Amino acid sequence: MKANLTLACSTSVQEEVRAFLMRYFDSLPISASEKNQIILAIDEALANAIIHGNKADESKSITLDMDVTDKRISLEIYDVGLFDATAQGEESKNVNLKEVIKERQKGGLGLKLIYSIMDVVCFYTKDDKSYCLLVKMFKT
């Protein structure tokens, strides 16, 4: 099962994307909890690309390519933004919650969620595009 979405670079599209994913994952042999978590991880990656990668510039677009089997989901989010999450990938995985609280940070936990939920998280750039590859092997 494959899908390709091209989205305006705006956080206002995210609710609609989550609703689409909820319907799209309906037939998958996974629990509601696992489904919700995968959608959360995708939503966080999308928010990263929109806000950090492209400064929510609505004239730009973000593409989401999905390939889903009954065993796993593999997904790529790509854009033309310049945000390089590779540098902070490992650091974000082990983000210190106490520091985030102490520093009164509003951000900083999205990547932690992505790394906690997905089995493979990979950021890379190719042909002036920033890619985020996410893979999740289903538990059930």
Place this chain on the structure above:
Amino acid sequence: MDISERLDGDLLILNVRGDLDASSSIQMDDCIKHAVERGLYKIIVNAEQLKYISSAGIGVFISYHEDFRARKGQFVFCCLQMTVREVFDILGLMNVFEIAADEKTAVQIINEG
């Protein structure tokens, strides 16, 4: 997302409905900022109708946590749906914020400080 407010003395109860994500977190931030301007630092977030929360939504509460504690206030969340509770769990926030099963318990917790 829709937020309705109820004031009970120095206690503010927020009923949050819908999705609290990167887009609607601005609205939640404005709501809390407005509470702070009124000197309200004890806030119950009734999440019975909150369907979804992302890190941006949680980030709003985290950013006020220290200042609220310094003023003997806090956020107490109640009536969390499983989807929302799991996000708190994954991020290890169950030990940061008080979580109550219902609003009555949340009021007791916040009044006991």
